[in-house]
Amino acid sequence: MTYPSIQAAPSAGDAIxxxxxxxxxxxxxxxxxxxVLSGIFSLIAAIQLHSPAFLASCEFLTHGRVRALAETAFVxxxxxxxxxxxxxxxxxxxxxxxxxxxxxFGAGSAFxxxxxxxxxxxxxxxxxxxxxxLQLPRYVQPLLVFASASMGISGxxxxxxxxxxxxxxxxxxxxxxxVLFPWALTAAQISLLWxxxxxxxxxxxxxxxxxxxxxxxxxxxxxxLAYYLLPKLDEKTLPSYEAAPLSFWLLIVAGTxxxxxxxxxxxxxxxxxxxxxxxxxLLAYHFSVVGLNLRGVLWAKGPAGGALxxxxxxxxxxxxxxxxxxxxxVALRTQFTHFASASEQLFxxxxxxxxxxxxxxxxxxxxxxxxxxxxxxxxxxxxGVKIGIALSIITLALAxxxxxxxxxxxxxxFGEIAASTRTYLLVNTAAQFVLLASNLLLLVNFWRSALSxxxxxxxxxxxxx
Amino acid sequence: MKNGPLFLLGLFLSAVVAWSAIVLGSxxxxxxxxxxFDEGEGSSFPARxxxxxxxxxxVYADLxxxxxxxxxxxxxxxxxxxxxxxxxxxxxxxxYVFQIRPQLGASRSGPxxxxxxxxxxxxxxxxxVLNLLYNGSALHPAYPFLFETRAIAGEQSRHALKLSGGAAxxxxxxxxxxxxxxxxxxxxxxxxxxxxxxxxxxxxxxPSKQEGKK
Numbered sequence: 001m002t003y004p005s006i007q008a009a010p011s012a013g014d015a016i017x018x019x020x021x022x023x024x025x026x027x028x029x030x031x032x033x034x035x036v037l038s039g040i041f042s043l044i045a046a047i048q049l050h051s052p053a054f055l056a057s058c059e060f061l062t063h064g065r066v067r068a069l070a071e072t073a074f075v076x077x078x079x080x081x082x083x084x085x086x087x088x089x090x091x092x093x094x095x096x097x098x099x100x101x102x103x104x105f106g107a108g109s110a111f112x113x114x115x116x117x118x119x120x121x122x123x124x125x126x127x128x129x130x131x132x133x134l135q136l137p138r139y140v141q142p143l144l145v146f147a148s149a150s151m152g153i154s155g156x157x158x159x160x161x162x163x164x165x166x167x168x169x170x171x172x173x174x175x176x177x178x179v180l181f182p183w184a185l186t187a188a189q190i191s192l193l194w195x196x197x198x199x200x201x202x203x204x205x206x207x208x209x210x211x212x213x214x215x216x217x218x219x220x221x222x223x224x225l226a227y228y229l230l231p232k233l234d235e236k237t238l239p240s241y242e243a244a245p246l247s248f249w250l251l252i253v254a255g256t257x258x259x260x261x262x263x264x265x266x267x268x269x270x271x272x273x274x275x276x277x278x279x280x281x282l283l284a285y286h287f288s289v290v291g292l293n294l295r296g297v298l299w300a301k302g303p304a305g306g307a308l309x310x311x312x313x314x315x316x317x318x319x320x321x322x323x324x325x326x327x328x329x330v331a332l333r334t335q336f337t338h339f340a341s342a343s344e345q346l347f348x349x350x351x352x353x354x355x356x357x358x359x360x361x362x363x364x365x366x367x368x369x370x371x372x373x374x375x376x377x378x379x380x381x382x383x384g385v386k387i388g389i390a391l392s393i394i395t396l397a398l399a400x401x402x403x404x405x406x407x408x409x410x411x412x413x414f415g416e417i418a419a420s421t422r423t424y425l426l427v428n429t430a431a432q433f434v435l436l437a438s439n440l441l442l443l444v445n446f447w448r449s450a451l452s453x454x455x456x457x458x459x460x461x462x463x464x465x
Numbered sequence: 466m467k468n469g470p471l472f473l474l475g476l477f478l479s480a481v482v483a484w485s486a487i488v489l490g491s492x493x494x495x496x497x498x499x500x501x502f503d504e505g506e507g508s509s510f511p512a513r514x515x516x517x518x519x520x521x522x523x524v525y526a527d528l529x530x531x532x533x534x535x536x537x538x539x540x541x542x543x544x545x546x547x548x549x550x551x552x553x554x555x556x557x558x559x560x561y562v563f564q565i566r567p568q569l570g571a572s573r574s575g576p577x578x579x580x581x582x583x584x585x586x587x588x589x590x591x592x593x594v595l596n597l598l599y600n601g602s603a604l605h606p607a608y609p610f611l612f613e614t615r616a617i618a619g620e621q622s623r624h625a626l627k628l629s630g631g632a633a634x635x636x637x638x639x640x641x642x643x644x645x646x647x648x649x650x651x652x653x654x655x656x657x658x659x660x661x662x663x664x665x666x667x668x669x670x671x672p673s674k675q676e677g678k679k
Contacts, residue, residue, distance in 0.1 A: 048606070049574070056606030063606065064529010126527035130566060160469050167466050179473065180480050187484055197492055199561035203569045204491045208484060216480055245466065253479040259487055265539040266569060267556040269494055272487065332544060336535055336573035407573060410548030414575060414604055 017367050020092060020099040020154075023106040024367060025450055027085040027151075028360060030113050032443050034077025035353075039436035041070035046432040049338075050418075050425040060124040068128045068135035069120055075133060075213070076144070077116045079352050080181075081109070083221035084148065086359040087174040088155040089367065090228045094170060095158035108150030115143040131192055131206040133213050138193045145182045145189075152178035169244045169293070170228040176252055177220035184212040200267050207259040214347060215255025215283075219315070222352045223290065225359040226312060230297055232362070233305045240292040247289035254282040261322065264331040273328070280323040287319035303378050307358035310386055314350025321346060337407070338421070339400025342393050349389045349435075357382065357442070364449065373448035377441045384438025392431035399424035495558050501662050510660040513563050514652070521652025524645045526566055528608070535570035536579040536656070552580035552658055554665045560658045575605065583657030591650045592627065595642050598649070600632050611646035614638055 045066045047054045055061045092099040099105075115136075122128070122137035129135055136144065155178045159171055188209035191197055197205055231238060238244075257279025260272035290312070297309045321343050324330050334340065361378060365371050372378050399421040406412045406420065466472050500509040514522070525531070538552035547553060556579050561567040582588050601607025612626070617639050624647070625639040634640050642650070 052604060052606040053601060056601070057609050059608075059610040062528050062608070064532040067532050068529055128527060128529065130526040130529070130531055130568060132571060165467055172466060172472075175472070176476050180476060183477065183480065184484075187488075191488060196566075197488075198496060199498065199564060199567055200558045200569070201488075201492055201495055202567055205488050208487050212480070212484075249475075249479065252476060253483065256480070256483045256487065262571065265543050265555075266537050267558050267560065269491055269558075272491060275487070328543070336571060338572075340571060403573075408545050410545035418574075418604055 017089075017092075017369075018098070020089065020102055020105075021367055021369075023102050023109060024085050024089055025364075027105070027109040028082050028364075029446060029450060030109070031078050031081035031085065032360075032439070032446055034073045034081060034116065036436065036439050036443050038070050038073035038078060039432070039439050041066050041073060043429070043432045043436055045070055046425070046429040050422050050429065059126075065123055065126075065128065068123050071133065072119060072123060072135050073116070074348060075218075076119075076136070077113070079218055079221075079348060079356065080148070081112060082356045082360065083218060083225075083352070084151045084155075084178065085109070086356060086363065087177060087221050087224050088151070088158070089363055090170055090224055090359075091155040091158040091174050094168060094228070095161060096163035097158065097161060099154050100157045100161065101154040104150045104153040108147045108153075111143055112147035112151060115140045115147055118143075129193060131188075131202070131209070133210050134188055134192065134206065138189070141185065141189045141193065145185050148185070149182040152182070168227065169238075169241070169248065170224045172245070172248045173220040173227065174224035176248075177217050177224060180212075180220070180252075181217040184209065184216055188212070203263060203266065204259070204268055204272060207262040208256055210262060211256045211259045215251060215258075218348070218352050219251065219255070222311065222315070222355045226294060226297075226308060226355050229304065229308055229355075229358055229362055230294055230300065233300050233302065233308070234296050236296055238293045239295065240289065243289045244293055247286045247293075250282050250286045254279045254286075258283070258322065258326065261326045261331070264326075264328055264335060273326070276326040280319075280326050283319065284323060287316055291316050303382055304358040304362040306386075307354050307361065307382055310389075311351050311353075311355035311358060314346055314354060314389075318343065318347045318351055333404040333408070334400060335404070337400035337403040338396045338425075339404060342396035342400055345389070345393050345396060349385075350393060354385070354389070357385065360442075360446075364446070368450065370449055370452055372445060373452070374445055377445040381438050381441040381445065384434055384441065388431045388435035388438060392428050392435065395424040395428040395431065399428070498559055498562055500562060501559060501660075503660070510662070511560055511563060511658070514655050517648050517651040518655035519565065519652075521648035521650070521655075522564065522566060522568070524649040525568060525652055528649075531568045531570040531572075533570075533572055533574040534568075535573055535577045536567070537569045538577055538579045538658070546577060549576070550585060551577040552583070554658070554661060556658060557662055557665045559662050559664070578653065578656055580658045581656045582654040583659045588654060588657075591654060594650045594653060595626055595646060596628075598646060599626055599628075599640060599642075608646075611643055611649070613641050613643055615641060 044055060044061060045063060048056065048063045048066065052063070056063065088099065088105060119136035119140040122140065123135055127137035129138065155174060159175050188205060191205045192202055192209070196202060227238070258276040260268070260274070260276035264273045294312050297305070297312045300306070300309055325334060325343065402421050402424070403417055406417045500511060502509040537556045538546045538554070540555040541547040560579070597605055598608050599612050614634050615638065617637055621639050622641050624641050626642070628634065628640060
C-alpha cells in the first residue's frame with residue numbers, strides 16, 4: 001500500500017481517532033450508500049434523456065422526480081454527509097486533541113440520514129419543492145438544519161480547543177463550511193418555503209441558495225480537506241500561502257454574488273446577472289490562489305494523490321467555466337442546455353467527490369487502524385470514476401453545445417435536436433453506468449474493510465464508556 | 466484569524482451581507498409589484514389564475530415538469546424564443562405576481578410553456594394536450610397514471626378521451642382523465658402573457674419610434 005505517513009506516526013493519531021472512529025466511519029459508510037443509490041437514479045435519468053419513455057409510466061420515476069432524487073441523494077446524502085464527517089476529522093487532527101462532542105455528531109448524523117430517507121420518499125410521492133438543490137420536502141428541512149448543526153459541533157469544539165494558537169487554511173474553510181450551511185439552509189427555506197417571497201423573487205432566492213450550497217458549503221468542505229491532505233501527501237509546505245487568507249475571504253464574501261448567472265435573460269432585475277460578472281471577477285483571485293497553493297498536487301503520488309489531483313484540477317476548471325458562463329453571449333449558447341448539467345457535474349463529481357474520495361482513501365486507514373481490504377478495488381474504483389466523470393462531463397458539454405446552437409435556430413425542431421444529441425447522451429448513459437459500477441466497488445471495499453474493524457471500534461467504545 | 470468569535474462574526478457578516486444584497490435587495494425592488502390596471506380595458510393584468518389552474522400548478526411542480534420545460538420567454542434579440550412562437554415579448558416579473566410557485570425552469574429539452582395558452586394562431590386544445598399526456602410521443606413520455614381506464618357505466622363520460630388504434634381501450638371501456646390531469650391541463654392552458662406591460666416593451670428601439678409618431 002502507498003500510504004506514506006501511516007507508519008510514520010501511528011500511535012499519536014490512533015489515540016486521537018479512537019473516540020471518533022465509530023460515528024465518523026458510520027457517517028462515511030452511509031454517505032457511500034447514498035452515493036451508490038444516487039448513481040442508480042442518475043442512470044435512470046440519463047437513460048430518460050435519450051429514451052423519454054423509459055420508466056416514465058411509473059409515477060414515482062418521472063424524469064423530474066428521478067433527477068430530484070439523484071440530486072438530493074448526491075448532494076445531501078453523499079457530498080454533505082461525507083464532507084461534514086471528513087471535515088470534522090480534519091479539524092480533530094489539526095486540533096491535536098481527541099474529538100469531543102461525538103455524541104452530538106452521532107445523533108446529528110442519524111437524524112441527517114433519516115431526514116434524507118424521509119425526504120426521498122417525499123420527493124418520489126410528489127412533495128418535491130421544485131427548487132433545484134432544495135428539492136427536499138418542506139417538512140424535513142428543519143430537521144436537516146438541526147442535524148447538520150449538531151454534526152458540526154464536534155468540529156467547532158476541536159477548532160476552538162486546538163492545542164496550537166495559530167490556525168491553518170483547513171481550519172478556516174472547515175469552520176466556514178460547518179457553520180454557514182445551517183444558516184444558508186435556514187435562510188433559503190424561510191424565504192422560499194415557510195414565508196415564500198412573491199413571484200420571480202423565489203427564483204432569485206433559489207439561485208442564491210444554489211450558489212450558497214456551492215461556495216459556502218461544499219467548496220469550503222472540499223478545500224478544508226484539500227489544504228489538509230496535500231502537505232501530508234507530499235510532505236512539503238504550501239507555496240504562496242500568504243495569499244490564502246484573502247482568497248478565503250473573497251470566497252466567503254463574493255461566493256454568492258454569482259447567483260445571477262442562473263438567471264441571465266430571465267424576468268429578474270438586470271443588475272442580478274451583472275453582479276455575477278463582478279462576483280466571479282473577484283472569485284478569479286480565489287481560484288488563482290487555490291491553484292498556486294495547491295499546485296504541488298500535480299506531482300502527488302498514490303491513490304489519494306491521484307484523486308486529489310483530479311479534484312483540484314476540476315475545481316479550477318469549474319471556476320473558469322462558471323466565470324465564462326456569466327457573460328451573456330456565452331449564456332445565450334449554453335443556457336437551458338445539457339451544458340449546465342456538465343458544469344454541475346464538474347463541480348459536484350469532478351471537484352467535490354474526487355476530493356472526498358482522496359480524503360476517504362487517506363483517512364480510512366488512520367481512522368480505522370486497518371488498511372483497505374483490497375488495493376485492487378481501490379485502484380479499480382478510482383480508475384473507473386475518473387473515466388466515468390470525464391466521459392460524462394465531456395459528452396454532456398458537447399450535447400449541450402450542440403443543443404444550444406440548434407435552439408438558436410428557430411427552424412430546427414426538438415426532434416432534430418434530440419436526434420443530433422442522441423449519441424452524446426447514449427455515451428453519457430454508459431458513463432453513468434461506469435460511475436455506478438465503480439462506486440459499488442468503493443462500497444464493497446469500504447464494507448469489507450470496515451467489517452474487520454467494527455469489532456475493534458465497538459471494543460474501544462466499550463472500554464471508553 | 467486566531468480570534469474565534471471575531472472569525473465567526475466575520476463569516477456570518479460576509480454571508481449575510483451578500484444574501485441581503487441579492488435576495489432582500491431584489492425583494493425591495495420587486496416585492497411590492499402589483500398587477501397593472503389598464504384603464505382602456507377596465508381590468509388589471511395579469512389575471513388571477515382560476516382555482517383549477519392554481520391547483521394544476523402543484524401537479525406541474527410535483528411531477529417535475531420544470532426539469533424539461535422552462536417558463537420564461539427571453540427578449541426577441543436574445544435567443545430564438547420569439548421566432549419559435551413562444552411569445553411575442555419577453556417574460557417580465559409582473560407575469561408571475563399571482564403564481565404561488567413560479568416554474569421558471571432551467572432546461573429546455575422541450576418547448577417553453579410561459580405562453581402556452583396564448584400560442585398563435587390558436588392555443589392547443591385540451592384534447593390534444595390530454596392525448597399527449599396519455600399516449601406520449603417520440604419526445605414526450607406518456608403519463609398513463611394521470612388517467613383512469615374504467616368500464617363504461619351507462620353513458621360514456623363527456624371527459625373520456627377519443628382514442629383510436631392501439632391506444633384505444635377495449636370495447637365497453639373508456640379512458641378518463643383524473644382530476645390531476647384536468648387541473649394540469651387547465652393550468653397549462655391558463656398560461657398566457659399576451660398583455661404588453663410598459664416594462665415589457667423593447668427599450669432600445671422605442672425612443673426613435675415614439676419620436677417619429679410625435
